[in-house]
Amino acid sequence: MLPLVDQEVPESLETNPFLAMVSRFDHAARLLDLDPDLHAFMRHPSREITVYVPVRMDDGHLKVFVGYRVQHNFARGPAKGGVRYSPAVTLDEVRALAAWMTWKCAVVNIPFGGAKGGIICDPTKMSKLELERLTRRYTAQLFEVIGPEQDVPAPDMNTDEQIMAWMMDTYSMHARHTVTAVVTGKPVGLGGSAGRQGATGRGLLFVAQEACTHLKIPSKGAKVIVQGAGNVGGMSALFMHQSGFRVVGLSDIHLGLYNDRGLDVPVILDYLKENRSLHGFPGVSEVTNEELLELPCDILLPAATENQVTSHNANRIHCSVLCEGANGPTTALADQMLEARGIFVIPDILANAGGVTVSYFEWVQDRMGYFWNERTVNQRLKQIMVNSFQEVLRYAQTHKVEMRTASYMLAIDRVAYDTKVRGIYA
Numbered sequence: 001m002l003p004l005v006d007q008e009v010p011e012s013l014e015t016n017p018f019l020a021m022v023s024r025f026d027h028a029a030r031l032l033d034l035d036p037d038l039h040a041f042m043r044h045p046s047r048e049i050t051v052y053v054p055v056r057m058d059d060g061h062l063k064v065f066v067g068y069r070v071q072h073n074f075a076r077g078p079a080k081g082g083v084r085y086s087p088a089v090t091l092d093e094v095r096a097l098a099a100w101m102t103w104k105c106a107v108v109n110i111p112f113g114g115a116k117g118g119i120i121c122d123p124t125k126m127s128k129l130e131l132e133r134l135t136r137r138y139t140a141q142l143f144e145v146i147g148p149e150q151d152v153p154a155p156d157m158n159t160d161e162q163i164m165a166w167m168m169d170t171y172s173m174h175a176r177h178t179v180t181a182v183v184t185g186k187p188v189g190l191g192g193s194a195g196r197q198g199a200t201g202r203g204l205l206f207v208a209q210e211a212c213t214h215l216k217i218p219s220k221g222a223k224v225i226v227q228g229a230g231n232v233g234g235m236s237a238l239f240m241h242q243s244g245f246r247v248v249g250l251s252d253i254h255l256g257l258y259n260d261r262g263l264d265v266p267v268i269l270d271y272l273k274e275n276r277s278l279h280g281f282p283g284v285s286e287v288t289n290e291e292l293l294e295l296p297c298d299i300l301l302p303a304a305t306e307n308q309v310t311s312h313n314a315n316r317i318h319c320s321v322l323c324e325g326a327n328g329p330t331t332a333l334a335d336q337m338l339e340a341r342g343i344f345v346i347p348d349i350l351a352n353a354g355g356v357t358v359s360y361f362e363w364v365q366d367r368m369g370y371f372w373n374e375r376t377v378n379q380r381l382k383q384i385m386v387n388s389f390q391e392v393l394r395y396a397q398t399h400k401v402e403m404r405t406a407s408y409m410l411a412i413d414r415v416a417y418d419t420k421v422r423g424i425y426a
Helices: 017-032 036-042 091-107 128-141 161-175 199-215 231-242 265-275 289-293 332-340 354-368 374-399 403-422
Strands: 047-056 062-071 079-086 113-120 151-155 223-227 246-251 256-258 285-287 299-302 321-323 344-346
Touching: 017 036, 017 091, 017 332, 017 403, 036 403, 047 091, 047 128, 062 091, 062 128, 079 091, 079 128, 079 161, 079 354, 091 113, 091 354, 091 403, 113 128, 113 151, 128 161, 151 161, 151 354, 199 231, 199 299, 199 321, 199 344, 199 354, 199 374, 223 231, 223 289, 231 246, 231 265, 231 299, 246 265, 246 289, 256 289, 285 289, 332 344, 344 403, 354 374, 374 403
Parallel strands: 079 113, 079 151, 223 246, 223 299, 299 321, 321 344
Antiparallel strands: 047 062, 062 113, 246 256, 256 285
């Protein structure tokens, strides 16, 4: 059973992402004095789909995978959200991520609702052909519920532009014509957008710069620790390094690297690409991912996965700004502890919205058949991210709340307005 309105999430359930999302939603809704009927409607997903995906493996045997697609809200437009492939995928995780997408799109004021998908699998143990069969059958089973006007998937954990190309092609084969706008995050040659690969990391740079200006922290030389060296973590570390921040810590899934004088991020990323691990990189200290989070810095940027900052380590976090690159890296209980210590949190639904913003740009470009250059994409991304940060900051100051609650309040207010004006068809 879900918690009652504004009820705290029990510590035993702290790391359940959906319950954490609901707790934050309830708190913001209470502060907004949200109409009880709207509260009840917006609190739950619109639709949850479970599919059982048969795949002929390379050795000839048939294996059935479990997949999900959760469509949270359509009030502001088609649902939007990524698809992840991981052994750790759960329905509660996908529910939470779908809801976060609703709030994320509303915070940056783009005309999408939220969705998310996932398949329980280990892509590191599957061949390229097996992954293609899995992707195509999953897409075919969702054909009736996705599409440019319904639900637009995108890459997420362990999925990439090749996966999106297979999804687009499969959907197009069933539709009997090419439909580039059914997914985003595609290769540029298939209707993808310039600037899409680095969009989340670039957005994180923009909001981090805004936070430094607000807090009067000189960004040049400010110490940054980034947990995660994938597309989000690696690109954000690179952009921050290029912009004059001093990146002193960076990690992959196995370990972290630390040097108080600063890391040569481009060289480290090249090393990681060649060796598939940061282990053995010379001239730096190796630490665990847990230790990396607790090292002193100006900006801590967790960009790996959920539940990295919890009630168990929140009091050992030593940063001025926590900028959330991953979805749900901080639990609801940890939020309270960080706020009490005066740590300025840029929440995920604002901080990492650069990816969905440029996904929106891609969708727009596909639908009109006219494409922008990367400079235009980056300029428009910066405008949206900076404006959104300032809107949330003003909301926080007006309502005397921290940034996460302000983000939820702003997003819920926008979705509630559209829902109320449209009416609930019941």
